Amino acid sequence: MNAIVQTGAAVDISRLSKIYKTREDEDVVALDKIDLKFEPGTFVAVVGPSGCGKSTLLSLLAGLIGASTGTIAIDGEAISKPHPKIGVVFQSDLLLYWRTVLENILLPIEIKRLDVARYRGRAEELLAQVGLEGFGNKYPSELSGGMRQRVAICRALIQEPGLLLMDEPFGALDALTREQMIMDLQSMWMRLGNTVLFITHGIDEAVFLADRVLVMSPRPGRVDLDLNIDMPRPRQWSRIHENKDYHGYVRKIRDIFEAKGILVAH
Amino acid sequence: MRRKKSRGPWLERYSAVILATVLLAAWQVLVPLSGLSEFVLPTPVAIATRIVNELPLLATHAYVTLFEVVSGFAMGVLVGIPLALAIFYSRAFERAIYPILVALQTVPKVALAPLLVLYLGYGWAPKITLAFLISFFPIVISTVVGLQALDKNLVNLVRSMGASEWQTFFKVRLPAALPNIFGGFKVAVSLAVIGAVIGEYVAAERGLGYLQLQANSLFDTTLNFATVVAISGLGVMLYFVIDFVESRVTYKRDTK
Numbered sequence: 001m002n003a004i005v006q007t008g009a010a011v012d013i014s015r016l017s018k019i020y021k022t023r024e025d026e027d028v029v030a031l032d033k034i035d036l037k038f039e040p041g042t043f044v045a046v047v048g049p050s051g052c053g054k055s056t057l058l059s060l061l062a063g064l065i066g067a068s069t070g071t072i073a074i075d076g077e078a079i080s081k082p083h084p085k086i087g088v089v090f091q092s093d094l095l096l097y098w099r100t101v102l103e104n105i106l107l108p109i110e111i112k113r114l115d116v117a118r119y120r121g122r123a124e125e126l127l128a129q130v131g132l133e134g135f136g137n138k139y140p141s142e143l144s145g146g147m148r149q150r151v152a153i154c155r156a157l158i159q160e161p162g163l164l165l166m167d168e169p170f171g172a173l174d175a176l177t178r179e180q181m182i183m184d185l186q187s188m189w190m191r192l193g194n195t196v197l198f199i200t201h202g203i204d205e206a207v208f209l210a211d212r213v214l215v216m217s218p219r220p221g222r223v224d225l226d227l228n229i230d231m232p233r234p235r236q237w238s239r240i241h242e243n244k245d246y247h248g249y250v251r252k253i254r255d256i257f258e259a260k261g262i263l264v265a266h
Numbered sequence: 267m268r269r270k271k272s273r274g275p276w277l278e279r280y281s282a283v284i285l286a287t288v289l290l291a292a293w294q295v296l297v298p299l300s301g302l303s304e305f306v307l308p309t310p311v312a313i314a315t316r317i318v319n320e321l322p323l324l325a326t327h328a329y330v331t332l333f334e335v336v337s338g339f340a341m342g343v344l345v346g347i348p349l350a351l352a353i354f355y356s357r358a359f360e361r362a363i364y365p366i367l368v369a370l371q372t373v374p375k376v377a378l379a380p381l382l383v384l385y386l387g388y389g390w391a392p393k394i395t396l397a398f399l400i401s402f403f404p405i406v407i408s409t410v411v412g413l414q415a416l417d418k419n420l421v422n423l424v425r426s427m428g429a430s431e432w433q434t435f436f437k438v439r440l441p442a443a444l445p446n447i448f449g450g451f452k453v454a455v456s457l458a459v460i461g462a463v464i465g466e467y468v469a470a471e472r473g474l475g476y477l478q479l480q481a482n483s484l485f486d487t488t489l490n491f492a493t494v495v496a497i498s499g500l501g502v503m504l505y506f507v508i509d510f511v512e513s514r515v516t517y518k519r520d521t522k
Binding site: 062064086087088092096097108111139159 | 437
């Protein structure tokens with residue numbers, strides 16, 4: 001089997017703001033003049049409470065909403081609408097129940113009017129890589145929650161996204177499935193090499209997976225801490241608690257949340 | 267072990283047939299016992315025999331009614347679906363048309379039948395119109411509800427892949443709404459049968475409704491019942507035609 005290798009994209013976010021209007025015509029600043037640069041192939045995790053603007057950041061990168069001010073560039077190319085180099089994995093798998101697994105994975109190829117037959121083999125390879133070899137002709141209703149989310153990841157990866165956006169992708173899974181998915185995502189990413197923006201509520205999975213963790217807080221949405229995670233890979237989830245550095249990183253993030261009153265110590 | 271277990275499902279599977287048979291048998295036995303004349307209430311066997319004997323007559327009139335029902339229903343689809351799309355895509359249009367639609371729906375369509383005959387004559391036109399009027403409302407409502415029920419995130423998903431609204435509609439919106447739309451079709455086609463028959467009651471020279479009135483005026487209760495069975499049969503047949511088409515074009519979530 002040929003290993004699939006994808007190229008990570010460079011991301012350059014400059015003075016990015018998003019201001020929503022409420023019904024009462026008041027301004028709500030969801031993101032406030034954010035500056036960020038992601039090197040190609042970096043795994044970046046964003047943690048923060050609800051309303052800190054992390055989902056807004058993802059929607060802006062996905063091109064689903066427009067920025068109020070500022071710019072986003074992928075490999076130097078400014079984006080304002082959905083970009084072919086970007087793939088998204090959402091919290092729920094969003095598989096179309098009337099399509100087979102393979103047809104679901106090939107959906108972005110159809111939408112981009114590419115040659116579906118040519119991508120069929122690649123879709124099967126991706127399925128094999130996530131441990132779902134031979135599941136191509138099954139329907140989503142025949143799969144478990146974890147399997148469905150794996151298919152959703154394949155659907156994003158078939159677009160060969162330089163930047164993979166993941167919006168709390170394991171938030172709806174049970175604890176054991178989540179643990180397995182975290183491990184599998186690490187090995188998949190180590191093989192593929194995409195730039196990843198991974199949004200989560202989980203401090204543990206953020207530190208475990210990422211090269212770099214951005215800690216955000218609300219009103220206005222800002223990056224409070226930009227933390228480089230320097231731990232050798234592959235990291236072992238079952239042994240991560242024996243790692244002193246891991247605890248140091250988690251402590252730093254918790255300190256921010258406690259200082260902001262998002263987590264209150266008793 | 268296996269035998270014991272299979273008794274439950276067997277009873278479940280055929281329970282409707284068994285109950286129907288029991289009820290028909292009771293009817294068959296109780297009519298002579300009660301002293302009612304067959305002239306007033308014929309037995310199921312007498313009705314069934316009459317249907318077989320009058321098959322050509324029933325078929326001739328059934329074709330007329332079938333044509334009216336199918337035409338009225340087809341018009342309901344051709345007008346209802348575009349109207350539903352307009353309501354779905356334009357908020358202003360929705361605001362403008364919904365009160366009118368609801369007001370129209372409160373008018374009993376049956377009450378329009380004499381007027382339609384007055385305007386459109388004795389032919390098939392008033393029947394088709396009535397079948398159309400009565401069937402298009404459930405088509406519009408079920409289509410709008412089906413389109414609006416879509417998970418907003420699915421739209422975001424395909425938009426993030428760069429889909430146009432055209433693609434979003436055909437890849438996601440329409441397939442997701444199909445179960446609702448077919449639900450509306452099934453209700454509509456049953457109502458269209460009622461519409462056509464009512465139209466025939468008011469003024470007609472052909473059709474099952476006309477045949478039933480003839481039977482009525484001749485005090486031919488058995489033929490009257492035979493016509494009722496034929497009208498029901500028409501509705502059931504059309505229901506299953508739609509059910510069959512649905513099974514061809516949609517994937518049911520819960521089928522294994």
